[in-house]
Amino acid sequence: MATVEEPTRPAVRTRDAARTRAEILDVATQEFARAGYTGARVDEIAARTRTTKRMIYYYFGGKEQLFTAVLERAYSQIRQAEQEVDVDHLDPVAAIRRLAELTFDHHEAHPDFIRLVAIENIHEAEHMAASEQLGALNSPAIEVIRRILDAGRASGLFSADIDAVDLHAMISSFCFFRVSNRHTFGALFGRDLVAAEQREHYRTMLGDMVIAYLTADRSEA
């Protein structure tokens, strides 16, 4: 019943450009991943931030550039993870399997990233094209794959003459599809590709598939 108005606490507007910028990126990542580029609302992003819409335009310029910034950060995080991969101590077969599993795990752990990539493909990668930072700077994973492939062929273990980028595509396609198409696949076949009980099953299947392809006996062909 108190008719006394709350003094609407001054909220001690502390100034911290880096924090504000990062917070906008965090929220924007969620919102874009949730609703797609067009479906994401700048007002909604601002509302879920401790700052205002004005700041989004102040720091990023607009919705398009904000999405580009979101993509840039997401990809830079993935590259960072890839750089920490260490499979040099393993034999080629084990190394490839390990790498496939790491890719599998990373996709599963970052569904928002998968969604962002799917969304960017709907828009034909126009935001990536507009980014200087994202210009064809190769993923570290490719170099790792290349080294393992060379070793595997040198030792006679690998018969397939696939190159690193194509092998990366093969591994990624399985990992990506499992997460990206989870919902339509589930609706059509009543099977949840990302169900916890199935995790080991699919992880093993991926490794088996890649190794089988690389080591297949092609002498009869």
Add this chain to the structure above:
Amino acid sequence: MATVEEPTRPAVRTRDAARTRAEILDVATQEFARAGYTGARVDEIAARTRTTKRMIYYYFGGKEQLFTAVLERAYSQIRQAEQEVDVDHLDPVAAIRRLAELTFDHHEAHPDFIRLVAIENIHEAEHMAASEQLGALNSPAIEVIRRILDAGRASGLFSADIDAVDLHAMISSFCFFRVSNRHTFGALFGRDLVAAEQREHYRTMLGDMVIAYLTADRSEA
């Protein structure tokens, strides 16, 4: 220089419910595939039709139901194509390879369908869930795969104990990724997965991969 106004031809408003409905679906499919669900504009769909926006609401009820109808038709077309598959005269290895190639070809030939599926996944298949027609009625392809797998195992050619739905996922993931992620993959690695020169390369790679997995020597495992 004729200042005589064109009589704005009466356009002979012929009435044909089926045609109007089908035309709306055609244009809507393009527009949704182009811009995503949220990005698609009802006014734009109407403008590219020989009828008006009023008819979209008259026949479909609204944007959501229109998108659901688009998905229903797209999936029914795919099922129709799957039903025409005939691989019964082939041995299991050749049959699986042929089936994989047909899936490959279908994905390549229908990029709009791929985009619609990707878009529907962004929306967590909520429109498919709202459809009675799309309720878990299995794809004919699954039955075909099941038969081939049984035959392959019976004859001792296939060693892998994978089930039909998972094999379908394996094949689809490669075909789907190649089309759906064409743009981001191209931007990152400078390689166009859908380039015509590469078509045979990837088609063969898919078949090799699936056959290698199914026939891999697991005696040493």
Add this chain to the structure above:
DNA sequence: TTACTAACGAACCAGTTCGTACATTAGGAG
């Protein structure tokens, strides 16, 4: 202490977008 600027907030605006109310007519049933 003062002055200056980077960082910030509230309110607003113009264009858009889905959806609807109302009026009209083609074409078939009788």
Add this chain to the structure above:
DNA sequence: CTCCTAATGTACGAACTGGTTCGTTAGTAA
């Protein structure tokens, strides 16, 4: 030929949305 209704077209509006204008203030350099 007449009447009835499924089918169609026009015009409009309320809510939303990206972006901007204008004014304020925290922190800091001198």
